Amino acid sequence: MDDRxxxxxxxxxxxxxxxxxxxxxxxxxxxxxxxxPHIQAEHLTIAYHGHPALEKxxxxxxxxxxxxxxGPSGCGKTSFLMCVNRLTDxxxxxxxxxxxxxxxxxxxxxxxxxxxxxxxxxxxxQKPTVFPFTIRKNLELPxxxxxxxxxxxxxxxxxxxxxxxxxxxxxxxxxxxxxxALSGGQQQRLCLARALVLSPDVLLLDEPCxxxxxxxxxxxxxxxxxxxxxxxxxxxxxxxxQARRIADHVVFFWSFNGVGRLVEYGSAQHIFxxxxxxxxxxxxxxxxx
Amino acid sequence: MISSSNxxxxxxxxxxxxLWGLRLLSLMAGGIxxxxxxxxxxxxxxxxxxxxxxxxxxxxxxxxxxRLYLLTPMLWGTLWATLxxxxxxxxxxxxxxxxxxxxxxxxxxTWYRRLIELLxxxxxxxxxxxxxxVLVPVIGQLHPPGPSLxxxxxxxxxxxxPTIMLVAHASFAKVPLSYIHSAMxxxxxxxxxxxxxxxxTARAGLFTGILLGIARALGETMAILMVxxxxxxxPSNLFDPIRTLTANIALEMAYALGDHRSALFxxxxxxxxxxxVFVVMAxxxxxxxxxxxxx
Amino acid sequence: MTPQDSNLQExxxxxxxxxxxxxxxxxxxxxxxxLLWHGLSHISWTFLVSAPRNAGREGGIGPILVSxxxxxxxxxxxxxxxxxxxxxxxxxxxxxxRPMGRLLRGSLDVLAGVPSIVFGLFGNALFCxxxxxxxxxxxxxxxxxxxxxxxxIRTTEEGFRAIPLDQRLSAAALxxxxxxxxxxxxxxxxxxxxxxxxxLGLGRAFAETAALIFTSGYVDRMPESLMDSxxxxxxxxxxxxMNVAGGNPNAYATAVVLVGLLVLINxxxxxxxxxxxxxxxLPA
Numbered sequence: 001m002d003d004r005x006x007x008x009x010x011x012x013x014x015x016x017x018x019x020x021x022x023x024x025x026x027x028x029x030x031x032x033x034x035x036x037p038h039i040q041a042e043h044l045t046i047a048y049h050g051h052p053a054l055e056k057x058x059x060x061x062x063x064x065x066x067x068x069x070x071g072p073s074g075c076g077k078t079s080f081l082m083c084v085n086r087l088t089d090x091x092x093x094x095x096x097x098x099x100x101x102x103x104x105x106x107x108x109x110x111x112x113x114x115x116x117x118x119x120x121x122x123x124x125x126q127k128p129t130v131f132p133f134t135i136r137k138n139l140e141l142p143x144x145x146x147x148x149x150x151x152x153x154x155x156x157x158x159x160x161x162x163x164x165x166x167x168x169x170x171x172x173x174x175x176x177x178x179x180x181a182l183s184g185g186q187q188q189r190l191c192l193a194r195a196l197v198l199s200p201d202v203l204l205l206d207e208p209c210x211x212x213x214x215x216x217x218x219x220x221x222x223x224x225x226x227x228x229x230x231x232x233x234x235x236x237x238x239x240x241x242q243a244r245r246i247a248d249h250v251v252f253f254w255s256f257n258g259v260g261r262l263v264e265y266g267s268a269q270h271i272f273x274x275x276x277x278x279x280x281x282x283x284x285x286x287x288x289x
Numbered sequence: 290m291i292s293s294s295n296x297x298x299x300x301x302x303x304x305x306x307x308l309w310g311l312r313l314l315s316l317m318a319g320g321i322x323x324x325x326x327x328x329x330x331x332x333x334x335x336x337x338x339x340x341x342x343x344x345x346x347x348x349x350x351x352x353x354x355x356r357l358y359l360l361t362p363m364l365w366g367t368l369w370a371t372l373x374x375x376x377x378x379x380x381x382x383x384x385x386x387x388x389x390x391x392x393x394x395x396x397x398x399t400w401y402r403r404l405i406e407l408l409x410x411x412x413x414x415x416x417x418x419x420x421x422x423v424l425v426p427v428i429g430q431l432h433p434p435g436p437s438l439x440x441x442x443x444x445x446x447x448x449x450x451p452t453i454m455l456v457a458h459a460s461f462a463k464v465p466l467s468y469i470h471s472a473m474x475x476x477x478x479x480x481x482x483x484x485x486x487x488x489x490t491a492r493a494g495l496f497t498g499i500l501l502g503i504a505r506a507l508g509e510t511m512a513i514l515m516v517x518x519x520x521x522x523x524p525s526n527l528f529d530p531i532r533t534l535t536a537n538i539a540l541e542m543a544y545a546l547g548d549h550r551s552a553l554f555x556x557x558x559x560x561x562x563x564x565x566v567f568v569v570m571a572x573x574x575x576x577x578x579x580x581x582x583x584x
Numbered sequence: 585m586t587p588q589d590s591n592l593q594e595x596x597x598x599x600x601x602x603x604x605x606x607x608x609x610x611x612x613x614x615x616x617x618x619l620l621w622h623g624l625s626h627i628s629w630t631f632l633v634s635a636p637r638n639a640g641r642e643g644g645i646g647p648i649l650v651s652x653x654x655x656x657x658x659x660x661x662x663x664x665x666x667x668x669x670x671x672x673x674x675x676x677x678x679x680x681x682r683p684m685g686r687l688l689r690g691s692l693d694v695l696a697g698v699p700s701i702v703f704g705l706f707g708n709a710l711f712c713x714x715x716x717x718x719x720x721x722x723x724x725x726x727x728x729x730x731x732x733x734x735x736x737i738r739t740t741e742e743g744f745r746a747i748p749l750d751q752r753l754s755a756a757a758l759x760x761x762x763x764x765x766x767x768x769x770x771x772x773x774x775x776x777x778x779x780x781x782x783x784l785g786l787g788r789a790f791a792e793t794a795a796l797i798f799t800s801g802y803v804d805r806m807p808e809s810l811m812d813s814x815x816x817x818x819x820x821x822x823x824x825x826m827n828v829a830g831g832n833p834n835a836y837a838t839a840v841v842l843v844g845l846l847v848l849i850n851x852x853x854x855x856x857x858x859x860x861x862x863x864x865x866l867p868a
Contacts (some may be wrong), residue, residue: 117759123753125754
């Protein structure tokens with residue numbers, strides 16, 4: 001495996017336009033988002049019980065872009081996501097080292113206000129995780145927690161968020177019914193609305209469509225595409241055609257003897273049409289992984 | 290619209306307050322065991338000083354008014370009653386669980402389990418009462434006098450059977466279905482599957498149930514007190530009346546004073562020691578079981 | 585082993601399993617049937633409200649029901665907050681591999697195994713004598729509180745642990761604080777566990793006799809305060825059966841009341857738990 005020479009090459013390049021051009025060779029044909037780094041990871045290592053799951057990963061995520069993390073199971077994609085909003089704090093025996101910045105916030109610094117960080121970084125999980133309350137209370141709880149108590153403000157924020165995920169017309173008459181009575185796809189969109197109601201900058205999506213039926217999955221996928229330019233989206237997916245459809249950039253991880261490493265990073269077109277690495281080519285053509 | 294970090298630091302402050310409150314409550318809960326042990330030792334201390342531990346086993350008899358403090362007959366009573374009940378309850382409890390899982394039609398299984406759960410909740414004093422008015426006269430006709438070790442064994446057996454059955458039932462439910470399917474696929478009959486696959490796999494759970502049953506039998510007071518006759522003697526056969534350590538405490542605590550009271554606390558300490566050994570063994574088994582499945 | 589052998593073995597196995605279950609059922613039906621047969625006819629409204637007369641041979645169990653209610657009430661009022669707090673602490677704030685949680689859990693496991701008569705000794709020494717509460721409803725209730733704590737804590741803790749990690753993660757991902765997560769999200773989801781724990785504790789408290797004989801005492805008058813001695817239902821059964829000649833009919837009736845009460849409590853619990861789950865988890 002000769003991944004070490006070329007794979008983490010992103011931050012070895014100087015910051016800014018020229019380097020960016022180099023990892024996104026087809027950028028000019030498909031302008032998607034402003035190439036301003038929003039999330040910057042440097043030599044990020046995540047270990048469980050002292051055993052690294054993801055090692056020395058460095059790359060930048062651009063503001064307003066949709067960046068897909070792909071790779072086989074167990075290569076540390078989800079761990080990476082959970083590191084961005086410090087959910088790794090909740091996992092016993094998980095240590096994170098290296099650097100991670102969101103804009104100018106040092107995510108991993110012990111002094112960082114975690115609750116504030118998580119307010120600005122929304123996250124959606126594989127299985128819809130609505131709380132066992134009414135639809136309204138699901139959306140109100142995070143707002144109230146972050147200091148909004150005014151009823152009209154709450155109502156308008158809830159409506160806006162539900163409109164944004166296209167759920168408003170479906171549920172406006174039953175906001176006070178249990179959220180768990182919704183279908184799987186509706187629940188997932190409710191979870192999205194619940195994240196959006198806090199007006200975050202970054203959205204972390206951990207296989208948001210994999211537990212849904214094809215139609216719901218399509219709806220959620222279209223929603224994610226509509227977020228382009230408004231939110232910085234990091235999405236983990238096993239569904240390569242989906243990554244190809246929606247992602248601006250693709251980060252390809254691979255697990256080397258149980259340790260996840262970054263193999264290649266580039267625009268979706270680059271990764272899917274002319275990958276530099278053999279491993280990437282094999283993976284996207286379905287030969288490996 | 291959304292708050293500043295003010296509210297957030299406020300939150301973490303109440304977070305800390307909550308944590309300290311919870312710690313305090315947990316300390317109270319955890320402290321009870323210490324208190325129990327401390328008071329038992331404190332109250333039995335005079336007996337250890339005035340009487341000495343050896344005399345509990347070497348005196349001629351239990352005659353507190355004559356300052357004779359022999360505990361062995363009561364100890365034997367407790368041990369025989371426990372042994373007898375467990376010999377009956379262990380096989381029948383486990384068979385009941387097997388019946389529920391693998392023989393009974395679903396509806397019957399549900400009702401059978403409900404019945405057992407109901408019985409697990411029936412107070413020991415009711416078992417004792419039933420034993421006193423129904424079982425003891427029957428035994429009395431068979432072989433007078435009636436209140437006897439046998440009556441105690443039978444009542445205890447009924448009381449600990451639900452414990453053993455429910456723990457066994459739970460551990461059978463944890464046996465992976467794939468084991469059972471593969472055994473069936475090999476053409477094993479139901480009984481052969483139970484003997485060769487189910488029982489070995491669920492072994493740790495079954496022992497846990499038995500140990501908990503023993504602990505319950507050792508500590509049982511009311512039922513034993515009501516059916517065993519309460520004569521201080523080492524039983525020579527099943528029809529002899531006996532007195533157990535627990536019954537002794539319940540009978541004499543009301544009027545005991547001084548060294549006598551202290552001696553009763555000694556028997557409480559002894560009882561607690563025995564029970565704790567079995568409970569800890571049962572817990573240990575459970576942890577080992579967890580480790581095994583984790584591997 | 586020839587096919588005939590294994591066939592014979594299978595038949596024997598089936599026979600043994602059905603036989604064991606049948607005999608166990610028979611024994612228990614005998615017990616329950618006997619209770620109902622002798623007890624049911626004595627129960628009437630007057631029996632439930634009137635005071636016992638002639639050492640309990642005649643009259644009813646009114647004051648005894650009141651004492652039992654007070655003892656169990658004190659027990660739950662003390663045990664519930666401590667139990668809930670400890671369960672939350674164990675489930676949400678400690679890890680199994682930390683000595684603190686291990687120690688606490690271990691001590692509760694041992695406490696759960698302590699025989700009730702030993703609790704009686706302890707309650708007598710601590711509450712009746714050291715704290716000077718004497719033979720009283722308060723002493724009995726406090727003793728029972730110590731006794732039901734382990735079962736209350738364990739069941740409640742299981743209720744919390746049954747909540748999927750997802751819920752905690754997504755609460756954290758929304759930037760909710762720990763206490764909001766506990767109160768607003770986990771506690772409502774854990775209510776069935778909490779309920780079942782309380783009911784099991786309640787059942788154990790109602791059923792207890794040995795721990796009460798020398799903490800709350802024998803007095804069968806209507807209690808005037810919590811510092812009065814009061815006789816619990818189970819103690820009443822014991823006293824009538826053992827110390828009062830001719831007390832059996834009323835003992836039967838009291839036993840039926842007690843068992844009926846326990847059955848009722850359990851039914852109520854499973855009904856509420858079931859309603860709770862249907863209201864929250866099934867499509868409306």
